[in-house]
Amino acid sequence: MPRSASRSRSRTSATPRAARRPRVIWLYGLSGAGKSTLAAGLARRLRAGGVATMLLDGDVVRAGLNRDLGFSAADRAENIRRVAEVSRLFVQAGVSVVAAFITPTRALRELARGIVGAGAFVDVYVEASWATCQRRDPKGLYARAGRGEVRQFTGKDAPFEPPARTARVVNTEACTVTQALDRLQALVGPRRRARTRRAAR
Amino acid sequence: MPRSASRSRSRTSATPRAARRPRVIWLYGLSGAGKSTLAAGLARRLRAGGVATMLLDGDVVRAGLNRDLGFSAADRAENIRRVAEVSRLFVQAGVSVVAAFITPTRALRELARGIVGAGAFVDVYVEASWATCQRRDPKGLYARAGRGEVRQFTGKDAPFEPPARTARVVNTEACTVTQALDRLQALVGPRRRARTRRAAR
Numbered sequence: 001m002p003r004s005a006s007r008s009r010s011r012t013s014a015t016p017r018a019a020r021r022p023r024v025i026w027l028y029g030l031s032g033a034g035k036s037t038l039a040a041g042l043a044r045r046l047r048a049g050g051v052a053t054m055l056l057d058g059d060v061v062r063a064g065l066n067r068d069l070g071f072s073a074a075d076r077a078e079n080i081r082r083v084a085e086v087s088r089l090f091v092q093a094g095v096s097v098v099a100a101f102i103t104p105t106r107a108l109r110e111l112a113r114g115i116v117g118a119g120a121f122v123d124v125y126v127e128a129s130w131a132t133c134q135r136r137d138p139k140g141l142y143a144r145a146g147r148g149e150v151r152q153f154t155g156k157d158a159p160f161e162p163p164a165r166t167a168r169v170v171n172t173e174a175c176t177v178t179q180a181l182d183r184l185q186a187l188v189g190p191r192r193r194a195r196t197r198r199a200a201r
Numbered sequence: 202m203p204r205s206a207s208r209s210r211s212r213t214s215a216t217p218r219a220a221r222r223p224r225v226i227w228l229y230g231l232s233g234a235g236k237s238t239l240a241a242g243l244a245r246r247l248r249a250g251g252v253a254t255m256l257l258d259g260d261v262v263r264a265g266l267n268r269d270l271g272f273s274a275a276d277r278a279e280n281i282r283r284v285a286e287v288s289r290l291f292v293q294a295g296v297s298v299v300a301a302f303i304t305p306t307r308a309l310r311e312l313a314r315g316i317v318g319a320g321a322f323v324d325v326y327v328e329a330s331w332a333t334c335q336r337r338d339p340k341g342l343y344a345r346a347g348r349g350e351v352r353q354f355t356g357k358d359a360p361f362e363p364p365a366r367t368a369r370v371v372n373t374e375a376c377t378v379t380q381a382l383d384r385l386q387a388l389v390g391p392r393r394r395a396r397t398r399r400a401a402r
Contacts, residue, residue, distance in 0.1 A: 065287065
C-alpha cells in the first residue's frame with residue numbers, strides 16, 4: 001500500500017482541530033419538546049463545520065438496535081445504556097454524536113454520562129411545558145395517551161425529572177427553530193474556535 | 202458559523218474516493234483462528250490508507266454494549282444482531298467497520314449481512330483447524346473447555362458451521378501474520394485503487 005501518498009489525506013489530518021476531540025451532545029426532554037429537530041439541525045451544522053458527526057435519534061434507534069425494548073423502567077434503562085455504549089464507540093472512532101432521547105430521570109442521565117465519560121459528555125435539557133408539547137404533538141402520542149392507548153407515557157404515568165437549575169437548557173416555547181439552534185450551539189460551543197463563537201452570538 | 206471557510210475541510214470532501222463508500226469487513230471463525238489479530242492489522246492498514254475505520258472485536262464489545270449477554274444460542278444471536286446494527290450505524294456515519302466475531306452458524310452470518318445490507322457486507326472466514334487453535338489457545342479457553350470449565354464452547358459443545366466452498370477464506374495455519382494480512386487485503390480489495398491492488402500482490 002502506498003502509505004506516503006495516502007497518509008496526508010487521512011481524515012484526522014484533514015479536519016480542523018475541533019474535529020479531533022469528539023464528544024457526545026445528549027439532548028433530553030419531553031416528547032415534542034424539539035429534541036429531534038434540534039439534534040438534526042446541530043448535526044448538520046457540526047458537519048458543515050468539518051466535524052464528523054453521527055445523529056442518534058430515539059425513534060430511529062428503537063427501530064433498529066433497540067427494537068427489542070419497550071418502555072418499562074428496565075427497558076428504558078437498557079435503551080439508554082446501549083445508546084451510551086454505542087456513543088462511546090463513535091467517540092473512539094473519532095466521530096462526535098448528537099443524541100436525542102427523552103432520558104426521563106437523573107439516574108438515566110448519569111448512567112449515560114458514566115458510560116461515555118464525563119470529559120466527552122455534554123447534556124442539554126430541551127425544555128417545553130407539558131401543555132406546549134401536548135399542543136404540538138408531532139407524533140400524535142399525546143392524543144393517544146389521552147385516550148389511554150399509550151402506557152408508561154413520560155410525564156403522564158411515567159416520571160420526568162427536570163434537571164437541576166445549573167443545567168444547560170434550551171427552551172423552545174417561544175422561539176424559532178433557528179433561534180433555538182443558535183442557543184444550543186452557543187451552549188455546546190466551548191470547543192469551537194473563537195471566531196465561530198462570536199459569529200453565533 | 203463561517204460555512205464557506207470550513208466546508209472545504211469537511212471529512213467527506215477531504216478523503217479519497219475509496220473512503221466514501223464505507224463497508225463492513227466481517228471476520229468469522231473459531232476462537233484462536235486469528236480474527237482479532239487480523240482485524241486489528243486490517244483496521245490499521247485501512248486507516249493508514251485514509252479510510253475512517255472502526256474495529257469491533259468480540260471480546261471488547263462483550264465488555265461494553267453486550268455485557269448483558271452470555272453464550273446461549275439466543276444470546277449469541279442477539280450479540281451478532283446488535284453488532285450488525287451498530288456496524289450499520291457506522292456505515293451511515295461514513296465509517297468502515299472491521300468486525301471480529303466467531304459468528305458460528307450460517308444463519309448468524311446471514312443475519313449480520315441482512316442488517317448491514319449485502320452491498321456493504323464483506324465476510325471472510327479466518328480458517329485454522331481445531332488442533333491449531335487448541336495449540337495456540339491465546340486466552341486459555343481451550344484448556345478451560347478441556348477441563349469442562351467453559352460451557353457452550355464453539356466447536357466442542359456448540360456448533361461451528363464452516364462456510365460454503367465459494368466463501369472468502371484466509372487460512373492462518375502456515376503463514377506469518379503479515380502474509381495473512383496481505384491475503385486478507387487482497388480478498389477485500391475490490392474497492393481499493395488499481396495501483397494499491399497491484400502493490401499488494
